[in-house]
Each structure stands twice: as C-alpha cells, then as structure tokens.
Amino acid sequence: MIGLLVRRNLLFILMSLEVMVNAAGLAFVVAGAGHGQADGQAMFIFILAIAAAEVAVGLALVLLLYHRYRTLDVDVASQLRG
Amino acid sequence: MLKLLWLIPALPCAGFLTLAFFGPRLSRRAVALIGPGVVLASAVVSWSVAMSFFLAPPPGGAFVQELWTWMDVAGFHPKMALYLDPLSLVMMLVVTSVGFLIHWYSTEFMAEDEGYSRFFAYMNLFVASMLVLLLGDNLLLLYLGWEGVGLCSYLLIGFWYTDPANGRAARKAFYVTRVGDTAMSLGLFLLFTQLGTLQIQDLMREAHDQWGTGSKLATAAGLLLLGGACGKSAQLPLQVWLPDAMAGPTPTSALIHAATMVTAGVYLIARTHVIFEVSPTAQFAVAAVGAATLLIAGFSAMTQWDIKKSLAFSTISQIGYMFLALGVGAWSAAIFHFMTHAFFKALLFLGAGIVIEACHHEHSMFKMGGLRKELPVTFWTFAIAGCSLAGLPLVTAGFYSKGLIIWNAYASAGGSMVLWLAAVFGALLTSIYTFRMIFLTFFGEPKAHVVKRPGAAMKIPVMILAFFAAVAGFVETPGFLGHAHVFSNFMQKALPEAVERRGLGMSELGSEAVVMLAFLAGLAIAYFFFLKKPALQESVTEPPVGQAVHRFWFSDWGMDWLYDKLFVQPLWWFARINKRDFIDSFYAAVAAVTRALWVVLRSTQTGRLRWYAAVIVAGTILFVALALVAKP
Amino acid sequence: MILVWLIVVLFSGGVLAWIAARWNEAAARWISLAAVTADFLLSLELWRKYSAGAHFLPNGPWLVDFNAEWISIPLAGVNIHLHLAMDGLSLLMVALTCLLGIMSVLTSWREISQRVGFFHLNLMAILGAIVGVFLAVDLFLFYFAWELMLVPMYFLIAVWGHERRIYAAVKFFIFTQACGLLMLVSILALVFAHHQATGVYTFEYADLLNTPLSRGAAFLMMLGMFLGFAVKLPMFPLHPWLPDAHTEAPTAGSLILAGLLLKTGAYGLLRFVLPLFPEASRDFAPAAMTLAVAGIVYGAVMAFAQTDLKRLVAYTSVSHLGFVLLGIYARNDWALEGALVSMIAHGVSTGSLFMLVGQLQERTHTREMDRLGGLWATIPRLSGIAMFFAMGSMGLPGLGDFVGEFLVLMGTYYAGHFGLTVAASVGVLFSTLYALKFIQRAYHGPNTHQWKIQDLAPREALIFAPMIVVLLWLGVYPQPVIRTFQPAMQAIQQFSNAPGEAPPR
C-alpha cells in the first residue's frame, strides 16, 4: 500500500497493487486453514486469476502512457482536475 | 321632499364623474356650466329639504334614509345611510351655498388655466365627499367622507403640479391629516369593540348607559377623536399643514381651508358630544387645545407678509374659538360661529384672490397698497368681512358669534376665568391682524399698479357673501340685545343646551363690553402701527429680541422645524442608507459562505492519482477506527 | 367534474397556444385568451350557483367535490387520491386567478414579441397549477401543484425578464423551493403521526384534521408548514426574493406573481396550517402577528426608500400581505373576513399598478423615478388611472383595500393586541408615504426630461376598466364576497379552535 502512495512510476504502482491483492489472498488462505476448510485456497486461486487480468490491462495502459508521454511518471497524466 | 336627501351628495358626485371622464373633451363653457350648476342644484335641493324639515319636522327631530348595507360581518353591519338632523342640516346648507358661490367665482378666476375641467372635477368631488361626511349615519361612512375630503385637499393643493413646491405642500397636508385620521380610526376601533356598534345614534345611547362619567375608556375614545379632529381642523399639534396649503389656487383655499373642510373636526366633536360629556377630562382637553391654538395662531398671523398665509393663521385661530366653545360645552355657539366664520372667511379669501390677481400674482402685502380707489367693490366687501372677523360691535355677525363664545368660555359649565381671558386676548389679536391686513393692502400709497379688474362672476358672489357676513349675526343675539335664540332653539333637538354655571363674577353685558374694548384697542394699535408711522415697525423688530420673536412667530412657533427634525429627516436618512434592504445582505452572506466552501472543496480535486489513493486509504483507516470504537 | 375542467382547459390552452405559435403568433394569444376567459366564465357560473345558499356536501364543508384514484400502493396501504374540492374561499381565489389571468394575457399582447408560443404555454401552466393549488384537498396533490407552480414561473422570469433576470429567477426558485421542501418534511411527519395513531397512510385533508399530536411535535410540524407558506406570502424576514423577482419579471409575470402567487401562501395558511395544528398555531399567533406588523411597517418604509417603480410596488405587496398575515392569525371573524377581502383587493390593485408600470416602461424604457416626472401633461389618462390605483393601495376608504385593512385592524384590536393595532395603523400611515411619492415622482413635478409619449389607446384603457370596477365594487359593496366566504370561514374557525376554547365572537 505504501508503494502505491509513495512511488511515481506507474509500473511500480502496478507492482504494489499486485502485492496488496496477494496479501488479501494470503489472508484468505490463513482464514481457510483456521477453519480447516479448502474454501480459502479456492478463493486464493480466483484472486490470482483476477490479479492477472488486472495486470494485463494495466500493462496495456502503461504502454499507451509511455507511447504518448515518453515517461512513466503517473503525475504527468493529471490534466483532469477542478 | 326629505326622500330626495340622497340626491344632495349624489349630484356633485355625478358632476365629478362626468367632468373626470369627459372633461378634456368638453368646451370651457360646458365645464363652467356643469361644475357650478351641479353644486347649485344640490344647494337648491338642500334648501328645499331644509324647508320641509322646518315646516314638518320628522318625528324625533331627525330623518334617516337607508340606501344599502355596506358590510355585514358577524355582528358588524355598517349601513350606507344618510342621517339628517338640525346640526347636519345647517352644515349642509352652508357647505352647498358657500360651495356654489365659490364655484361660480372660480369659473372666472381659473378662466385661463389649462387644467380647467380637472379643477372643477376635484372641486365637485370635494363637495360630494364633504356632504357624505356631514350626512353619514355611522362613523365608518363619516370616515369615508373624512378621507375623501383629505384626498381632495391633496389634489387641489397640488393642482399646479408642475412646481414641486406645490407637490410638497400637498403631500405635507395629506401626511399630517392622515396622522389625525389614524388616531381617529383607532378611536373607531375602541368604540366598536367596547360598545358594539358604529351607528352614531345608538353609539351615543350605549356610551351614555355603559360608561359612567369620567370612565377611562371614554376619555381614551374622546382623546383619539380629538386627535382626528385636530388633524383635519389644523389644531395645535397638527396645524403645520394649513399655512403651506395656501400653495393651492385661492378658490380652493376659500372653499376647503376656510369654509368647509377645516371645520369637519368641529362637526365630528359636535356629533359625538355625548362621549365628551361623559368624560370631562376629554372635554377640557378640547377647550385647552382650542385656547392654545387661538393664541398661537393669532400671534403668528400678525407676523406674516403673505396675505393668504395671514388669513390661514386667522382661520386656525377662529377654529380655535370653535374648539374652545365645544370644550366648554357651548355646542350651538360653536356651530353658530362656524356659520358666520364660513361666510366672512370665504369672502376674505375671495377678496384676497381678486387682489392677488389684480397685482399680477403678488402675494406680499407690503408690495400692495392703496388699492382702495382701484378696486372699490373688493375694498368694501373686504372691509365688511374684516370687521365681521374682528367683531365690529352690533353690526357684524362675527361680533355676535365670537361674543357668545367668549361669554360661554366664562359662563358655561366647563368655562373658567383663564379661558375667558385667553378668548378676550385672542379677540384683541384678531382685530390687530385684521386691520393690519386691511390697512397694508388697501390704504397707504399705491405700490403696485392694478393689472386686472375683477369681472362680474367674481364680484357678485363676493357681494352676496358680504351681505350674509353682516346679516347672519342677528339669528342669535345675546340677552341684552334683543335676546333672539332662533339658532340655539333650532339646534336644541340635536345638541344639548349650554348650562350656566352658578356664582358668575360677571354678567353677559360685561363680557360683551370688554370684547368691544378689545376690538377698539386692536383697531387703534393697527392704525397707529401700520398706517400712521410705518417706521415704528422697524423699531419693534430691530432689537435682537424682537427679531428672534418675530422669526419665531413667523415660522409657526418653530413647529415646522421641530417636525422636520423629529420625523422627516430620520425617515429620509433611513431611506437613503437602507435602499439595498439589509436583510438581503444576510442571504448574500449565506451565498458567499457556500461559494467559499466550494472553493475549498474544489482544491481537493487536484487530479493527481496518488492524492486520490491517499484519501481512500485515510478514509478506510478512519472508518475502521470508527467501527471499532463505536459501542455495539 | 367541473373542477377538473377548470384545470384541463388551462393546460390544454397552453399546449395549443404553443403549437399554434408555429404558424402565427396572434393565434397563440387568442387561444390562451379564450382558455382563460372560458375558465373565468366557469368560475362565475359556479359562484352564481353557490353564492346564494351555500349548502354543504355530506363529507365536509365543500361546495363541489371530485375524488379519483391516483397512486394506490395496496401493499403499503398508501392510496393518494386526486381529490379536488371547492368551498367559498377557493371559489373566490379561482375567480381572482382567472380574472388576473385574462389581464396578464391582455397586457402581454404587445409586450411579448419573441417566442410567444412558449410564453403562453408557461403562462397557462402557472395558472393551471395555481388553480390546482386552490382546489387540491389531498395533501400530496397540494404539494405536487405547489411545486409545479415554480417551474413555469421560473421560466417566465428567466427568459422574458429584464437585465438581472437570471439572478432574480434563481433567487426566487431557491427561496420557495427550500421552504417547500421543509413543508414536505412536515407533511410527511404529519402523515406518519397519523399512521401511528390510526394505522393507515392517508393524505386526505379531512382525515388528517384531528390527528392526536404531542405538543412539541405539533409545533415543529406547524413551524415547517408555516415557513413553507410564509416564504410565498413574503413574511418579513423571508421577503428579499420578492423585489428582485418583481423587478425582473415581465409585466404579465409580475402581475401573476403579485396577484396570485402571494395569495397561495395566505390560502395555504388558512386552509392547512390553522385547522391542522390548532393549539400550535394558537401559541404561535403572537409571534406571527408581530412578524406581520414588522412586515407591514418595514415593507412600507422600504417602498418609500425605492427609486425603481417596480421595486416600490413590490415592497407595497410585502406591506399589504403583512395585513393578510395579521388578519389570519388574529383568528376571529372580522380579521379572517378582512384578510380575505384585502387578499382580493390587493390582487386587483397591485396587479393593475404593475400593469401601469409595465405600460410606462414600454413607453419610456425606464423604471427609475428620477428620470421620469411631469408625465401628467403628456399622458393624462394613464396618470389618472395610476392615481386611482395608488389611492387604492394606500387604503383610501371607498376602495377595496380599506375594507380589508379596517376589518383586519378591528379584528386584531378585538383579539386584545392593542400595541400591534397601533403599529399596524402607523404602517397604514406609511402607506400614504409611498403612494404619494409614487405619484409625485412619476406623474407630478416639472417635465424635466420633456417626455413626449403617446397616451393609453382606448383599447388599453379598456383593460383597466374591469379592474377599476372590481376595486370600487369591493370598496362600496363587498357583501357578496363576504357572504360567499362566510361558510368557509365558519368551517376554518370551527376546525382551528381547540375543542375547549369557544371561537372569539
């Protein structure tokens, strides 16, 4: 979560997002283990799939950003305000 | 014949309507015919009604003609009804006859004025509303006439509207009379809520039965009605408007500000005399107001240079006499003085009109002089009226009516020595300023050359009025001069008899003698000051004290300045500063606050991604904390 | 069924006029004129039928009743009816609406030249909504019509107004809508309180009348509703929207604004606030009356301070409506009767004053009194009529306003508020100030700016004839109006008096 707030590079933001989602997945696995059910792991697999989809679209957007602004600094894309 | 009573106010009203709507299209001749003609017709009808009233007096001495119910709201049902009794009969006769003469006079006086039809329309409306006032059966109808008359005086004073000064004088008149009317309307509310009716006759009966003498309610009602009367009749607290009202054309001053309207107050108090009988304090107040006004106006009249202003002040002081008479309980004397005053004061104004017209609209008496030879008819009629006003003994009507009032000021139930002295001193003042006026305008060397001779239409009414001014007195002569009580006997049915008080220090003859003395003294002083040695005037007014006194009296005892400072300035000041309605700024402030909030919130929309993420995280932390902390 | 016709005729007239305007604009004007006159005749016919002996229908003090299903939600037990009903009060109000409606169409004959169709659509929509307000007896329908009134009025001011019309229109909208929503909250609170007591959701006026309410709740609800109506009837602190809305609205707009919209406020107070919350309004009465008197005096003084003609006339409405409010809260027969008569008289006299100022503005293109002056010479007929109505608004006896004000003041005096009566009479005195200033500045005085303008054409003078007649008739013989209102007032009195307290005689 800290990475998301601190870093300016879009790639790094995507990476920190991945970490956050996986952390939630891990929490599920632990919860599942606590109750001795397999649901936790099943949920984790779903989360992995979702994270993958997100990253795919994210990278596509990163490409577009670089193509347009020649930089990965996310603050460059802040025309919309007010 | 009595059935035609409703015709009397209806005729002038019809005249007003025709002139108002079709006036501009009618020729001058037609307007001159309709205006006075209608009033003449009304005068004729009122005389015939008077005749039938004399010959076959209706039962109970009064005749009521009901037209329609005006309103009927749960117990309050004033009717549009006309009530005729000796009091309103006399008033009606005077109003219609003097009214007609003045109309006839003004056909020529206003000849070259462009608002000709408008003038006669207003005059007819005035006569109509005055008659409604006089004949009104209940106080609400009287109030309707009362305000109508006020409106017409506003319209007529401000007749030459192009000059803003006239407009201001007209508005001043309306405001001051309106103050009086408000006091009167409060009186009406008090009377209705306490006694349950505004019908004058049963109001009087109720007042008599329910209120014991000296009851506070009666005093309050009396004082409120007195307030109304003072407003309309320009008595002490509210007399500032009458001198300025002279801005109107002279016939209007003659009709409204001399003969009829200003005496409406007298009529009101006479009509509701039971209330004043029930509360002696109110009655004494009337007497006090009368006496005070009488003196103040007398002094002010002496210092005026404008002939009409001087006449205006003399009217105020004469009405002061009438109030004095009402105050001491000499009801019929007051009405008698009203009748005589109407004749000679109207004549004085018409004469002044001729003089002003003759000297090319010159108002200042000091610039006139020696008109005796050029305007003989005017001079003689003016002189007769002047003597009648001053009270030339035995011959003029003024002497009898004023003498009667002065005698009653001492002799009658409410009378006292102080009042009598004030009345006598007033008589002295009256004769001084009257003769001052006559000597300044008609005697001495001619300063202004005469431009315009009065035509027949102006001379005949003046002569008729002069006749009445002289003759009218013999109707009511004091004891030692033939003891004729025709007038008071006639009034007997409507107004109670003035009762003599016991232990009188002096007889009627004595008081009449003193009055004659006062008249002669006044004549001498005036002759000595204004004709013999004009230089003497400067000697009086030169020293600073004399100058201060002169200025003080001239400006109506500083009343004008006082009211201006007290009421007019603060209102204008408030109007200037508060044009933008300060309540509005409160709502503007609310709008400003919302705008400021908007600016603050807008700044949160920075557009930077990381700032958004930070806010989301902060929000989450806050809510988790909130959820944990909150009690289950 | 006739009640529905009253509303439908107006709305359909508006739509027809809008469509007709495509081809020629005069047709649009004629259609809307026809619609309004038809309505006027309907109301007159109703009046003739019912003014004689006002007999009641079985279900409450109504003369004519129309009830139809509207929104019914059987599950939740909510059934809102399209319940229109007319009694003496609403009959007179509808007649006034139609009369002023005709006047507004006539005055805008020449004044509105662009987008005539849309103008008449709005005009008819407002009139229809106002008639709806006067007839609605189901609280939801009343609120529906109440809000519906705002939108066309907003358009009227915003599109056809003068310089600062946007500011004025928005201010008008927000003021009325804010308090309207407050009213909605109190209506709903009342409905739910009724639901608690009787278990059924109903917006029916008759059923809601005697819902048992705790003192505090009743006061709050009453306050909410009172504010909703007080803003429309510009009570003293809530009045700043009125001068702006009036000055910027076109003549027809300000005529309807002054003549009718202010009356809906007073009508609401009479019809809903007094009967629904008897004890609460009795406790609140002294406060309301003081505010009313403050409004009278403040309105009069502010009118005196203005230099813009329309703002002056607008402030006079604040003062006159102060009288109506005073009358309503004095709660006895004379005051209520007086309030009604002055409502009608004010509608006529101020409406005509606005029409006059409109005509003047059309000719001289200015409303500033300082630039006018000495017009009597050039336009005697218009100035004469202006003088007549100025006298009317000053409360000259013999004209409608005086009868109303006199009765109101008498009622207040009888209700024991001596101080208030004196203050109100001083207010009347101030009314002379502004009336005479209006005449003096505009018509009298020297013609410094050499105005050479063309006087009222006979046709235009004809517009004022009925108004003059009505005002005079009200002044001299107001009996028919009073008799029609009598039964309705009895009903309101009987509802609005707490069971224990006998109506003050």
Next chain:
Amino acid sequence: MTAQDLTALLPFIVVSAACLVVLIATAVRRSHAVAGLVTVAGLTAAFGLLPAAASVAPRAIGASGAGALVVLDGYGLFFIGLILAASVAVAVLAYGYLDRQEEHREEFYILLLVAVLGSMVLAASSHFVSFILGLEILSVALYSMCAYLRDRAISLEAGIKYLVLAAASAAFLLFGMALIYAEFGTMNFSYLAAQMTAGAYPDRALVAGGLALMITGFGFKLALAPFHLWTPDIYEGAPAPVTAFVASVSKGAMFALLLRYFSSTSAARLHGVFLVFAVIAATSMIAGNLLALLQNNLKRILAYSSIAHMGYVLVAFLAAGDLGPEAVTFYLVAYFITTLMAFGVVAVLSPAERDADRLEDVEGLFWRRPVLGALLTLALLSLAGIPATAGFFAKFYIVAAGASSGIWRLIVLLVVTSVAGLFYYLRVLVAVYSQPAESAEPAPRLPLASGVVLALLGILIVWLGVFPGRVLETVQLAVASLRF
C-alpha cells in the same frame, strides 16, 4: 445443474453467447452495424427470457457444500432486468456515438457485453466468490472501456486512474472479506446471516474491522464521500456512453448487492456500521452538492450530482422498516432513467473529436433543438426533484422512508443540501434557455436510434413522475422476495 438451474441461468447464457458471436463476427469481418445489432439483439433476448427465468425463481445455484453462489429470486431478476434495459440504451447511444469515430469500433461491444455479464452476476450474487468475480469482470471491462478512445489523452488518463484506484479498493474489499471469513468460516450470505443474527460471535472487533474494509470497496464503487475523488475525472475523461454506463449500471448493480448483503445479514443494525454509513451519507450529500456549485463542465456537474444522489439513496438505505428497500429500489430506477437521459443528450450532441460537455455547447439548446432541449430540461428537473418528473416522486419516497424511521437529522440535511443542489441544476437550465450564441457550430445530426431511445426515456420520466403506481407494485413485489 438440473434443468431448472439452466432455465434460471438463461439470461446469463444468452449474454455470454452474444459476446462470443460479436467476438467471432469482428474477427471474421469488421462491421460496426453487425456488432451493434448483435449486441442489442442479445441484450433484448436476455431481457425477454427473464419471465422464463422468473417462472422457476427463486433458485439458489451453486455447490451444495459451500452454499449457493448465486440466487435468482424476484429481487435479483428485477435488477438484472433493469441492468439489461439500461445496457440496451447504452448500446444504442454508443452506436450513435461511435458511428462518428473512424476506426476500430467493434471491440467496444465485446467489452460492453462482458461488463453487463459482470454486473448481472453481481446483482444476483449471494456469496463472496461470485461477488468478487462479478465485481472484477465488471471493473476490468470498464478499465478498457474508459480508455477506449486511444487518441484522446484524457481518456487514457481516466483509464489509468480508474484501474489503479479500483484495484486498490478491490484489495481492501478482499481483505475485509478475508477477515469476516476468518471469523465465521463461511462465505455464503445466508449462512453468514444465520450466524450473525445469532449474535454469538466472540471476536466483535474482527467483524467490525472487516465490515469497515468492505465498506471502502462499496464506497469506492458507489463513489460515496471520502472515496469519490475519482468520479469527476473518470466521468469527464471517459467517452459519454461509457460514463452513462458507469454512472448507472455499475452503481446500480453494486447497490443491489449492498442492499442484499446488508439487509440479509442485518449487519447494518450494528451501531458502528450504522454510524459509518450515516457519516458517509452526510459527507457525500454535502460534498456532492457543494462541489458542483460553480462547475462549468456538464459531465463534472453530473458526476458531482451523482455523488449527492448516492448520498440520498444511502439515507433511504439506512431507513429501517419496509419502506427503506422500496425507496432505494424505486430511486435507483428513477436515477437510472435520468442519468441515462442526461448523458445520452451529451453523447448525441458530441462531435467526433471531443465530448460536448462544456456549458457553451448546451447554450440556447432549447431554441436550436427544441426536442433535445426539452429532454435535457426534463432530466435536470428530475435530478432536482421537481414534480411531474420521476425524481420528484423518488425524492418524496426517500423523505417518506426517512420520516417513517425517524432519522430526522439526515432528512433535514437531505433537504438543505438538495436545495443547494437546485442552484447548479438551474445554472445549466439557464444556459439551455439563454440566447444561443451565433458562433455555436451546428450540432451534429441526431441519429434515429438514439433519438428513439431518448424519447422513450423522456416518456418514462414523466410517466414515473405522474403515475408511479404501476412501477411501485413491481418494486414492492421484488423487495418482498428479498426477505426470505
């Protein structure tokens, strides 16, 4: 998966089939007309099959052990119907809008169908797994739809912002779910409800924390107060039809789930959670209305007003008793129609290169295009809650619900903020009715299909405003089935 299950799932099947067909069609030969037609056909077919699915309702579908993943009851079907109808409107508007673009227009429909599928799953879900799956399908499709017009910089920016923030809030949501799963050991709403009502959960803090975290997820998706900062940027950046979709369908589906989740587990009655929701509602009403006061961009005004409207709906959501859910559902229906109308008008007006969202574009619209002007006025009046429009009755219903459950402070706040709200609706209205600036370029030709849709929406607004009885009945039926 018995035959009944399949019939129940028919709408889902048809939509995914439509998506595949469009995929293959564009792969074979790019034709905008075909893609558009298939999408609309697919959606209407799904809508048509709803009664068939309703015949077997209520069906709980999912593995027997872990409890029903998806439950297709009256409530769910009602919202699915609502979503499908809205999507048809969006599709038609998009068709008109994209027609003016030059290249690659077909992929949009695939994304649209995916998003619709996601929101349908969301509306019908009753299990954490189906909840997160539906949410992510919807969100991922939306990321690319926002950034669809690649040549516009603001579109790209909107896409990036939406992706990052949505992903972050999804993470918080997941973590919250994990905490609740850790406490109760089950992810199915009905089982959760059973345990929660029992009230015997030892570790209250865990549950409260979990719920709070979930609220972030909900709050972000519904653009409620503290999480609303993204809304104006994405609304302005994304193309008009997409904004319409985001503003209506995605919020509607999310709120359906919120309502189902919280009314079944009656978690909202927990004092802490109630307080959180009250604070959110208050701040979003205030922020929403105040932010839009002097805004000049039409889409941003509508964005802020949608924040405020979500605040109003939250007030109804907090109202206990039977009126609450009804008010929410009815308000959502009215809100759907009005937002679609407003954004539809913007979509129809926008030329090829940029969206017509500045106030100048709408200047004097009523005199240039009377029909469009009237429709926009209707939408604005409905947003402002003026009678004879759906918005009025909806707002009336909410205040009624609030009054019945006695949450007076929120009601008064609602009244005050909605008055502030009037101001900016009037600002737009003034622009619509002011004199048209001569320089304004002629608005592009009104495509027939979108015209029909807009007209239909206009009629719906008025119909709902004047005779809401019919719709109210269906709403009540749907809500009745919610409390099984």
